[in-house]
Amino acid sequence: MVQFTVTPEVSLADEPLRIQVSGLAPLQIVTLRASLTDEKGVGFQSRAFYRSNEAGEVNLERDAATGGDYSGAQPMGLLCSLKPEKMFHRLMKRELMHSPLHVKLDLYDMYQLFSAPDVLPVASRIVERWYVAPGVQRVLIREGRVRGALFLPPGKGPFPGVIDMFGGIGGLIEFRGGLLASHGFVALSLAYFAYDDLPKMLDEIDLEYFEEAVDLLMRHPKVMGSGVGVIAVCKGAEIALAMATFLKKVIATVCINGPNGINGNSLRYRNLYIRGMPYITEGIHFTSTGAMEFHNAIEDPREERNQDCILPVENAQGPILFIVGGEDGNYNSRMFAEEALKRMKRCGKKNAKLLLYPGAGHLIEPPGSPFCLMSYNPLVLGPLMWGGKLEAHSYAQEHSWREIQKFFHYHLGQSKVSKL
Known part of the structure; x- marks a missing residue:
């Protein structure tokens, strides 16, 4: 039988x-x-x-x-x-x-x-x-300017706190935050445009908004007081890298397939202003399916004319983990991460690491997530090609998820299992 x-x-x-x-x-x-x-x-x-x-x-x-x-x-x-x-x-x-x-x-x-x-x-x-374990609580956040959802593990804590962001599709995306809370983190899934009363489009990155979110998370009684972590992908990874660079309370950062400078949108923080590198529209490639590939649509950050757009990552307070898909169809993520690492090395900084996954694409998500080769993006009103191959991408999701949790547990406190 x-x-x-x-x-x-x-x-x-x-x-x-x-x-x-x-x-x-x-x-x-x-x-x-x-x-x-x-x-x-x-x-x-x-x-x-x-x-x-x-x-x-x-x-x-x-x-x-x-x-x-x-x-x-x-x-x-x-x-x-x-x-x-x-x-x-x-x-x-x-x-x-x-x-x-x-x-x-x-x-x-x-x-x-x-x-x-x-x-x-x-x-x-x-x-x-x-996407949430038994006992995990979800609290909708509408405090000051901050909009998002806070996921709290069961128990008194305190727990390490992590801000979780996604990229250029906007809105509030919570599934990774729920899983992080299920593994012992207080996770703030943070929206930053196209949600509630936030701007419908991301015209300028106001880093003070993200600083307000950091302060909100650190005030929570369940969060350890030493500092918080940030994890993000794509445009969110660009913002996460800026947070790591300029916000002293951000002490551990995971950037998934993001750039090493400000692109498209300018960034403002108090008296600081960083212009965004313009997109190269002629660099956009349309695949046979009609999906757009933006891999070559961002200016080369190594060019002299773009140096004022590059983030001074050597000023980061804590370690940075770059996670890169070797066949990212949306960004030249490997080059961006390698340039950031070179800059840090020139300045004598050793608190960064690159996890490169050959064959993986742009949307590296938790394990078990279906491999997404291309999908519709409301920001560009069309489909985007994310790239990658199924087997290699699946391995990247499985391996990187373990490494992300080790990285945060070690650098934010609790379960010190491995060094960067």
């Missing part, structure tokens, strides 16, 4: 699933399919083919897929290869506290290339993937 097990049935969205099949005929071909429907009603699905061993077993932690949406041994391949039915759609969980993602896993006893109503699976399982 065929046994199909998927454990755990209820888990955090960044935890691995163990998928096993037994009771098959030796060397039998089976199809495994994953599917879900997101909050906007858009379906996602993936499938892969496996051949059982002599004992009639398939174990995704051990066995390689022979084809489908991925190949090779990828224990989380079914989740990482989930693709939307609607082109340019990105899976992004918005409501965290009361509803998980429900992922359906189906087992077919043959090659099942297409979904057909008359072909029924041999067995099916449904698992819940949550």
